[in-house]
């Protein structure tokens with residue numbers, strides 16, 4: 080069996096176990112395979128093992144990979160953009176991805192909505208929230224999420240699905256949970272305000288179990304599937 084297939088099976092088992100232990104409904108957590116820095120052949124290997132949703136951080140790398148993977152015959156894949164967004168690079172994101180997890184400014188959301196091609200489903204959006212304060216430069220501050228969320232929810236070609244965060248790395252399970260609990264609290268508040276959200280994008284290779292205990296509906300997992308990354312290889 081290929082290593083990627085074996086890793087996907089192990090992660091599926093970890094997810095099922097965490098769902099059961101935390102008393103959540105079966106199949107309430109989706110695995111997003113983060114393929115950044117890995118080539119199309121790695122994606123195709125994961126596809127052969129049944130994986131459908133892939134996350135990319137770097138726009139040009141992601142666009143090239145999407146094209147090659149499509150040429151490789153893989154259909155019906157769902158591509159998620161999970162990296163920082165420059166405002167002059169929104170068009171290809173709006174054209175080639177199904178989801179964007181890293182919206183943190185109204186201007187970016189407006190451009191994505193304007194540039195989403197007619198005929199495609201609305202772009203599915205998560206707002207990135209900074210739940211680690213000074214330790215992170217990315218994401219909207221928790222107290223500013225509600226204002227941004229209501230604006231994004233009103234844009235025609237976007238569907239606001241929920242929130243995403245990348246907490247400061249923590250080793251202890253309880254510490255990991257505490258950070259995810261902060262994102263969940265912001266999410267529950269927005270739902271209480273009447274926004275129809277269903278997505279908490281949180282948890283990576285090292286902390287997906289804690290994220291599932293706090294209600295993650297999408298875990299974004301890279302190295303546990305594809306192995307260690309080497310950023311300067313290309």
Ligand SMILES: *Cc1c(COP(=O)(O)O)cnc(C)c1O
Nearest residue numbers: 113136161283284299300301302
């Ligand atoms: C790289 C990345 C991941 C995956 O991280 P791993 O530790 O390899 O699982 C998840 N989310 C985002 C936003 C990333 O940039």
